[in-house]
Amino acid sequence: xxxxxxxxxxxxxxxxxxxxxxxxxxxxxxxxxxxxxxxxxxxxxxxxxxxxxxxxxxxxxxxxxxxxxxxxxxxxxxxxxxxxxxxxxxxxxxxxxxxxxxxxxxxxxxxxxxxxxxxxxxxxxxxxxxxxxxxxxxxxxxxxxxxxxxxxxxxxxxxxxxxxxxxxxxxxxxxxxxxxxxxxxxxxxxxxxxxxxxxxxxxxxxxxxxxxxxxxxxxxxxxxxxxxxxxxxxxxxxxxxxxxxxxxxxxxxxxxxxxxxxxxxxxxxxxxx
Ligand code: SF4
Ligand code: SF4
Ligand code: SF4
Numbered sequence: 001x002x003x004x005x006x007x008x009x010x011x012x013x014x015x016x017x018x019x020x021x022x023x024x025x026x027x028x029x030x031x032x033x034x035x036x037x038x039x040x041x042x043x044x045x046x047x048x049x050x051x052x053x054x055x056x057x058x059x060x061x062x063x064x065x066x067x068x069x070x071x072x073x074x075x076x077x078x079x080x081x082x083x084x085x086x087x088x089x090x091x092x093x094x095x096x097x098x099x100x101x102x103x104x105x106x107x108x109x110x111x112x113x114x115x116x117x118x119x120x121x122x123x124x125x126x127x128x129x130x131x132x133x134x135x136x137x138x139x140x141x142x143x144x145x146x147x148x149x150x151x152x153x154x155x156x157x158x159x160x161x162x163x164x165x166x167x168x169x170x171x172x173x174x175x176x177x178x179x180x181x182x183x184x185x186x187x188x189x190x191x192x193x194x195x196x197x198x199x200x201x202x203x204x205x206x207x208x209x210x211x212x213x214x215x216x217x218x219x220x221x222x223x224x225x226x227x228x229x230x231x232x233x234x235x236x237x238x239x240x241x242x243x244x245x246x247x248x249x250x251x252x253x254x255x256x257x258x259x260x261x262x263x264x265x266x267x268x269x270x271x272x273x
Pocket of ligand 3: 237263
């Protein structure tokens, strides 16, 4: 039973966040929201420990579709980056800003890019495409993420400065349009570069937050270099091109790891933990 201890820890962490936000913000939504996410992750982790190979995909769909359909489409909460700027400018520290703080800004100090492996509704669809393992070398196009990041900020700033009316509604349509655009670009790039995660590597503006914070991540795949025979199998299956057989935090593409654990499954020497 000891091997299931991380399940309890994860659940306890999310319940602590849920109860703290519920009581401090006096809003029952936070209890429901973070409890639901905590339960999905804890169940997924238990299934993973039990050896079910689709455990990560289960969590990805349970959390990603909840956020996209329930929070985004039904509750009209813009959880895209424009929504983050919008709520930041209005000074509202609520769902979208809390979501960014927990999942994308401070959370990565603990669980790195776990968001990208287990919750993102864009990757939830992109991961269904045929190129789970990149079929071509990585391109030097990562600079595009800074352009999309700046554009999102400029767009929302312009909406505020021009005092357009009914901003709430505009944010909803931006959420809808932004997601359609992300999916379209993501699918085209996946086929063009033969790489399901091409959108994540080159375009996604959220990585501007995720990458620097996940450099310090507490949870990371570690390599016991005394066991490693440098067969290269781990790097071959890695969807994010991480130089995982090097234990340094400065390893190539170190801040790209989405904690999918595909590398640990193929290591013949059990050198990855
Ligand atoms: S990089 Fe962006 S699109 Fe890709 S999984 Fe992370 S948040 Fe989602
Ligand atoms: S699969 Fe294992 S042994 Fe092979 S390079 Fe990776 S860590 Fe080393
Ligand atoms: S295969 Fe390993 S190194 Fe690559 S993203 Fe998944 S967990 Fe990280």
